[in-house]
Amino acid sequence: MKLLILGATGRVGRQVLNNAIKDGHQVTVLVRSKDKLSDLEPGLFEIVEGNVLNASDVEAAMKGAEAVISALSTDGADVLSQGLPLVIGTMKKAGISRIVTVGTAGILQSRVSPDLLRYQSSESRRSLTRASQEHHQAYSLLEASGLDWTIVCPTYLPEGTRVGSYRIEADYLPENATEISVYDTADFAYEQLFSQKHLHTRVGIAY
Known part of the structure; x- marks a missing residue:
């Protein structure tokens, strides 16, 4: 499969890239600096050096793709809310329907206040909500996009190790959740x- 990976220099995105290369997929990554991937063997994947906030860079990276996976972080700014509309628009123009993104447990439904998201409720222990607000905007954009989307929402995310078994739940964080590794x-x-x-x-x- 021809895949476009966004956020491939981040912790989760790098492991997604490793998996795709290992499985022999045709992979393109859009990164701001190709130097961050210089330790990987050249020729195993295509690098488009650019910015997800630039429509022409997104179009160049997405050329020929069949699916998109985004592990973009909020980067302390509005990368998600500003970049995702360009990604969605380019996907629609190219006839690509499948997108998987990595979000945060903050945008799952709250168990204590089901009409709220976790970051909006007392269930969240985080005092700062900026990142969750960005992910919330990304969720809203995907929900209205008409694309075939899935948002993976990890709880506390240490580097950890590859355990290979974990719990998942649609729209909620599994009860008594503590962490899940990057791998x-x-x-x-x-x-x-x-x-x-x-x-x-x-x-x-x-877990």
Whole structure:
């Protein structure tokens, strides 16, 4: 499959890239600096050096893609809310329907206040909500996009190790969740590219 990976230099995105290369997929990454991937063997994937906030860069990176996976972080700014509309628009123009993104547990439904998201409720222990607000905007954009989207929503995300087993739940964080490793999050997100099971769903993931 021809895949476009966004956020491939981040912790989760890098593991998604490793999985795709290992499985022999044709991979393109859009990155601001190709130097951050210089340790990988050249020729295994295509690098488009550019910015997800630039429409022409997104179009160049998405050329020929069959599916998109985004592990973009909020980057302390509005990368998601400003970049995702360009990604969605380019996908529609190119006739690509499948997108998997990595979000945050903050945008799952709250168990204590079901009409709220976790970051909006007392269920969240985070005092700063800027990142969750950005992910909330991304969720709203995907929900209205008409695309076949899935948002993988990990809880506390240490580097950890690849355990290979974890709990998932549609639209909620599994009860008594504490953490999930970068590796298991990346593996689950990557697998969703080839599955129709969790379409139009936020999926909470934790041990």
